[in-house]
Amino acid sequence: MNPDQPSINRLSAPLVDDLVADADRLRLLVHRLDNGCRLIDAGTSAAGGLEAGRRIAEICLGGLGQVGLRTGGAPGGWAIGVEVITTNPVLACLGSQYAGWSLSHGEGKGSFHALGSGPGRSLALKEPLFAELGYRDRAEQTSLVLEVDRIPPEPLVEKIARDCGIEPSGLTLILTPTRTLAGTVQIVARVLEVALHKAHALGFDLAAIRDGMGSAPLPPPAPDFVTAMGRTNDAILFAGQVHLFVTGADDAAEDLAMRLPSSASRDYGRPFAEIFAAYGHDFFKIDPLLFSPARILVTALDSGRTFAAGGIDANLLAASFGLAP
Structure with a gap:
């Protein structure tokens, strides 16, 4: 390290x-598998x-960020918002929070x-991203968050x-x-992370990103997976x-601001669940540059100038969240 x-x-x-x-008061269940995994x-x-x-979102950030819930004034007129700030945005978001480690077992129905x-990603180093970040961690204990229902x-x-060496x-x-x-909370708390991930995809120098914060409205959960996934994505795409x-030149900061918003994507304009269905539920056919917040501000620290792009779409947000008229 x-x-x-x-x-x-x-x-x-x-x-x-x-x-x-605090598991009992947080309504969580904790147990050990036969092999000792918690x-x-x-x-x-x-x-x-x-x-x-x-609290799980703060674990995802590797202990380098704070996640807050606030009531009133959330984008799009929604009641509750999620706010994220980190002391080391690149490491917290891309080195820890990003869901980049693909895990699978078996084939077919089962x-x-x-x-x-x-944090476990930084021990296993299964992603080329860590070579770019120049980061690896060492520990005898670690954790991973999985968005699964079994x-x-x-x-x-x-x-x-084994891959983590523990x-x-x-x-x-x-x-x-x-x-x-x-x-829902821990996914929407990725609002800053998706911006950093897109900045990386656009070729922006990650070393130039010194600080950052983000917010997005908290959508209501939905009982079926596709609707729930759509709403958590739309919270960021339409109102994040x-x-x-x-640091660096104003031109680079301005270019980043103009290219980062979700509205810059060819697939922007419909709730995510509709886009997903239109592509035959093939996630990889969706424009990867869609996944980004709705509104972006980039401040160039060397000059003090701020560049803004994108905007909140309250109508698309309401359509996605199932808000009754």
């Missing part, structure tokens, strides 16, 4: 332990809730597939532990189904707001 970089596993470990200690259920068999989702996010098979759990007893898996309150603070 680079000695100048913090250990996201060390910083997040107390947050995981606190989540376990499971925190935030919505498969447990009720979970908003506060659980908020197969299991998930994307892992959280327990992963034990052979996969053991493989995750014993299964040192691994904590946090399960947050998309259709739940906790799952991000402010980045960058």
